[in-house]
Amino acid sequence: MIEIKNLSKIYSKSNHKVVALKNINLSIAKGDIYGIIGLSGAGKSSLIRCINRLEEPTDGDIWINGVNIVKLENKELRTARKNISMIFQNFNLFSSKTVFENIAFPLRLIKTPNSIIKEKVNELLKLVELTDKANVYPAQLSGGQKQRVGIARSLASDPDVLLCDEATSALDPKTTKQILSLLKNINEKLGLTIVIITHEMEVIKEICNRVAILEDGCIVEEGPTLDVFTSPESYVTRNLINQDQLLPNEYLKGKVLTLSFTEKSVGEPIISRIVKKFNVEINILYGKIEYIQHKPIGKLTVQINVNDDVLKNIILFSEKNHVQVEVLNQ
Amino acid sequence: MSHLIELLYPSMLETLYMVFVSVFFTILLGLPLGIILVITDKNHIVPIPWLNNILSYIINITRSLPFLILMIFIIPFTRLIVGTTIGTTAAIIPLIIAATPFFARVVETSIKEVDWGVVEASISMGATPIQIILKVLIPEVLPSLVLGITITIINILGYSAMAGVVGGGGLGDLAIRYGYHRFQKDVMIATVILLVILVQLIQSTGNKIAQIINKK
Ligand SMILES: Nc1ncnc2c1ncn2[C@@H]1O[C@H](COP(=O)(O)OP(=O)(O)OP(=O)(O)O)[C@@H](O)[C@H]1O
Ligand SMILES: [Mg+2]
Numbered sequence: 001m002i003e004i005k006n007l008s009k010i011y012s013k014s015n016h017k018v019v020a021l022k023n024i025n026l027s028i029a030k031g032d033i034y035g036i037i038g039l040s041g042a043g044k045s046s047l048i049r050c051i052n053r054l055e056e057p058t059d060g061d062i063w064i065n066g067v068n069i070v071k072l073e074n075k076e077l078r079t080a081r082k083n084i085s086m087i088f089q090n091f092n093l094f095s096s097k098t099v100f101e102n103i104a105f106p107l108r109l110i111k112t113p114n115s116i117i118k119e120k121v122n123e124l125l126k127l128v129e130l131t132d133k134a135n136v137y138p139a140q141l142s143g144g145q146k147q148r149v150g151i152a153r154s155l156a157s158d159p160d161v162l163l164c165d166e167a168t169s170a171l172d173p174k175t176t177k178q179i180l181s182l183l184k185n186i187n188e189k190l191g192l193t194i195v196i197i198t199h200e201m202e203v204i205k206e207i208c209n210r211v212a213i214l215e216d217g218c219i220v221e222e223g224p225t226l227d228v229f230t231s232p233e234s235y236v237t238r239n240l241i242n243q244d245q246l247l248p249n250e251y252l253k254g255k256v257l258t259l260s261f262t263e264k265s266v267g268e269p270i271i272s273r274i275v276k277k278f279n280v281e282i283n284i285l286y287g288k289i290e291y292i293q294h295k296p297i298g299k300l301t302v303q304i305n306v307n308d309d310v311l312k313n314i315i316l317f318s319e320k321n322h323v324q325v326e327v328l329n330q
Numbered sequence: 331m332s333h334l335i336e337l338l339y340p341s342m343l344e345t346l347y348m349v350f351v352s353v354f355f356t357i358l359l360g361l362p363l364g365i366i367l368v369i370t371d372k373n374h375i376v377p378i379p380w381l382n383n384i385l386s387y388i389i390n391i392t393r394s395l396p397f398l399i400l401m402i403f404i405i406p407f408t409r410l411i412v413g414t415t416i417g418t419t420a421a422i423i424p425l426i427i428a429a430t431p432f433f434a435r436v437v438e439t440s441i442k443e444v445d446w447g448v449v450e451a452s453i454s455m456g457a458t459p460i461q462i463i464l465k466v467l468i469p470e471v472l473p474s475l476v477l478g479i480t481i482t483i484i485n486i487l488g489y490s491a492m493a494g495v496v497g498g499g500g501l502g503d504l505a506i507r508y509g510y511h512r513f514q515k516d517v518m519i520a521t522v523i524l525l526v527i528l529v530q531l532i533q534s535t536g537n538k539i540a541q542i543i544n545k546k
Contacts, residue, residue: 052454081456092451095546096469139546324434
C-alpha cells in the first residue's frame, strides 16, 4: 500500500543543514493502523509530511498504490492528494465556514453537485456524531468535536490513506480515547489505511497494529505492536515503553528483568516453576497489566541474584513458555 | 440655510462620485495586488521571489510620495487615461494610484493573518492555488478585509479633499474656496460637520459589517 524507500529529508537554511530523516525504509500494508513514535525532534512530522509532500523529500521514493508520489508533477500530485487525507494537531478547520461547509470543502473543490454533497456530508456528520452541529462554526466547538470535524472532512474525498499528525496531542485523555476509537471504527468500516504520528505510547497501544520507532531521523525498530511491546530490542524503545515505570536506582541491583505475559502464557505458574527449576529466589519489584489494542499483557519486573549462565537459561525457559523477557539490569 | 444646501449638495455629490469610483478601482487593483504580494513570497503557495520584490519596491516608492506631489507628478499619465487633466474625473486617477498601494498593503497584512496550517490543510486536500485564494484565503479574512476597505475609503475621502488642486471639486475644494478664500465661516463649518458625519458613517458601517461576518 505505502512503500517508503530510502527516504531522506534535509532542511537547508542558508549555510547550515538539518538532517531530519536518514534513509528511511517502511512498508505499510492496506488496512494497517501504523504508528510512528519518537521523541520531540526525531523527525516524525517530517516523515508523515513527506508522504503527501507537504515537505519535499530530499531523496528517496514513496510509493502509494503503485504510484511514486515523489515523481508527480503539480496536477497529478493534487489528484493523488485527494486519495491521501490528513488530520492535524491543531485541527486546521476553516473558521469562516460552518461544520457542514468544512466537511463539504473537498467535494466543492471537485465541483460535486449539491445534492450529492448534501447526502455525503450528512452521512459523515452521522459517522462522527455531529449531526446537530452542522450549521455551527468551529469556534463554538470543543477540541474533540473540532477533531471529529477534521476527520469527517478528511473522509469526504473517499481516501485510501489517512495521515494523522499528532491528531490527539491537543486533547485530554478521555477525548483522545474517543477520537482513537473513532479512527479504529473508520479503519474497520471503510478499510482505510491509517498512519499515526505520535509521541504518546498510549496512542500506539490503543489502536496501532504495527509500530515504528523513530530516533534521530532513523527507524530503530519496527514490527507488530505486541511484539515491540513485549520484547523491545532497542534502548530507545525500552525507554519509550517504560516511561511510566522508572524504578528507583537503588532497586536496580543484581539482575533485573521484566517478564511480559501474553494470552498464551497467562494461567501458567511460570514464576514458581522458575523458582523450583533453577532453585533461585525471586524478588518482585513491580507489576502491572497493560492493554495493547485491548489485549491484556501482564508485566512483572523482578530481581534475581544469579550468574549470567543461569540467567540465560531462565530467559530461554521463560521464552519457551511464551513469556517475553527484557533485561533491565545485569 | 438653503444657500448652504445649494452650495454643499453639488460638492457632496462630486465627493461621493470621486470616492465611489476611486474605491471601486482601488479594490479592483489593490486586492489582487495584495494577494499576489502574499502568495509569491518564497514560503507561500506560488513562490516567485523576484516578482514579489519588484512589486514590493514599486509599492514602497508610490507610498513614499505625498498625495499632492503624486497628483501633479502623474499629470501626463492622467491625460493619457481620461483625456483631460482637470475636473472631477481627472482627480480620480491620482486617487486610485495613491490608494491602490496602500490598500494592497492592507490586503497583504490581512491575508497574512490566515493560519498557515489552514493553507496546508487545503493543499493536502488537493486545492489549486486559485481555489486556495478564493475559497480559503479571502473568506478566512473577510472581516479584516472589510475593516481594511473601510480605512481605505476614509483615506480616499481625505485625499479627495485635495482634489481641488486639479479642479476636482468636492467638499474639500468647497471649504477652501468659500471658507478660506472668501472667509465664509458657515460654509467651512458645514463642510467640516458633513465630513465628520461621513467618516463616522463609513467607519460604523464597516465595523458593523465586519462584526456580522466574523465567525471566529
Ligand atoms: N522547516 C524546517 N526547517 C528547518 N529545520 C526543520 C524544519 N522542520 C523541522 N526541522 C528540523 O528537523 C528535525 C525533525 O523535526 P520534526 O518536526 O520532523 O520532528 P518531530 O519528531 O515531529 O518533533 P515534535 O514531536 O517536536 O513535533 C528537527 O531537528 C527540526 O528542528
Ligand atoms: Mg512534529
